[in-house]
Amino acid sequence: MKIIKFRERLGTAVPEIIGYDNFLKSLDDEIIYPVYLFCGGEKFFLTEAVIRLKGALLSEKESQWNYVELDAEKIDDKDLFSELIAVPFFGEKRILIIKNSQKYFGSESKASKKEGEVIEEYFDRINSSCTVVFIMDGKVDKRKKIYGKLLEKGAVVEFLPLKGKNLTKWIGDQFNAYGKKIEKTAREYLAAGFDDLELLKTEIQKIVLFCGEESSMVTLEQVKEAVSRTQSVNIFDIIDAVGNRNSSLAVELVREMLAAGESPVFILYMISKHLRTIFRVKSLLQDGYSEKQIVAKLQLHPYAFRKIMEQSKNFSMEDLKKILRLLLKIDLMLKTSSVNSKLLLEMGVVELCL
Template sequence: MNYQQLLTKIEKNEIAPVYLFYGEEKFLFQEVLEALKNKIVTSGCSDFNYDVLDGSEVPVARIVEAANTLPVLAERRLVVVKEAEMFRSRSAEKSGSKDEEKMLLDYLSRPLPSTCLVFTVEGKVDARKRLYRAVQEKGEVVNFPLLKGKALSAWVKKRVEQRGKRIEFPALQYLVAAVGENLFLLENEIEKICTFLGDKDIITLSDITDLISKTEEGNIFRLVDAIGERKTEKAVLLMREMLNWGEPPLKILFMIARQFRLMLQVKGLLEKGFSEKQIARELQLHPYVAQKCLQQSRNFSRANLEEALRRMLELDIAVKTGQGDPVYLMEIALLSLNFPPGSHARNV
């Protein structure tokens, strides 16, 4: 079961007595937990019918006690156990954990129907453990992996539609490529864009580029875009703007080096006969980013890209060792990347 299927079940009031949520996508954790809370915990009774416990600190006896508590003036109560370490590998090494495991297994074999008990683990769990199998038997185990590719695009599209708007595909691709895969940041940008556009129903690429360029992520995206398109003067101006706004020089340097590294990798895969889709899959890039890197890589020879990476390494050392003003050093480095079209770096 994925998170979307789970949300549908919760909406239909098909709620299991016990859940195990694990994975890396914190935003979806919070979204599902909020949906459960809204469905189970009635207003005015949260003090009695909603418990949040830290599984890394509280004893299992306290968890079982909370789970066995009857709801007050309601049909159910919600108990959330965060950082449920007992579901990770090697947790049995903890002193006394065998007895605690048995206590929890006893509860899970006959969970209280009026309690919804939720265990959450950020990261991996051990599916071989008896606790895992017990939850699986009596309730639901749901993985929350980081959303990527089509799943991420579908998530963005749905969040836009929930606000009564539609987003054109090029706009969606640019938004994800510029902001990245962090759902918290994407949610903020979607909210900002939809609010700014007011009654306008369709979000276009120009809408996204106008608004995203005003964000930190958008500026970095435009900077590496300008470098990849050999627009050196524009890149220098963008870099100055970002530095004036307090962006750390080393962060900007990292993004520039990453862009040249990606272009070099793309060029290598192209030479091996990889298609655009295969390159995106091989390098785990969003399709829009892969497309841009492919286009940009054609503006540089392999020697250009290798020389650019060498100069970025030299710049990194110079900035970290205080060999000059970081702004000056970075400007000189960017200007030095303006290789003549068709040239090889060794001739520059």
């Protein structure tokens, strides 16, 4: 295992930010940096990366003693210093995970001057027995001195959400891992319906179990049936009802989903996301974009785009502007008002469909 102390020692220029795939490749090549900054919006890949790094450096027994997670918001400069210089216990390597590291690397840094100095000094005298992973939310401030110093000794790994063909390919790969193939329309259906990869992976496992060993090709019909069995009311049925301005069906489905324990805020978020997409599609059409250009620009799946195009006929641009203002109002009331949130959502859905 090669522990890289300086980026230049790789022999070639290393990009400032590498992606998840390149991170995995570096592990396969047995190249481990002494310090990482993990950032980006795809938490599923970030979690997988931590698991893979842990597996590359520590045995299961060693992990009990030499894998440490800290919250940057809950430690001071003294705690930080002692953890950075700590040596492994009953092992050769140690992994230190520091969550909420936007405190140090974010554009709205809240770190004390002393904490910044502790990290900068650590970068000057790396603890070779420890791999440190700073995990942050939000945007990295690349102007910071601390960021430049990290790049001299380590790597920044950005975990970007999968979209378009990359997402449908990932779905296909997941089914391949179970020895199955999946129809293109079925891949597009799943890609259009799930933003959360963790949830999507769970649904794929359920679909595989539903199809059984005899079925090697997963069809769209099987996917729809398997997904509907795992959830009596699908959020996408609600979205379609609102998109078709069918208020009675939309309210009925919302009530069922609320009764099943779903959050009003989540339901409103998904409805808002769909209606904002319809607004953007109509706006681009008015600006002269072709359907092919819109699909590429918004990174929509063909299955979702066809449905959005059909539903967009139910709204004028003026309708959508009023609806988007209403959605903001409902969202604010859900989060700040003492009014019954379920009743508020139902009334809002009725008004959206008028």
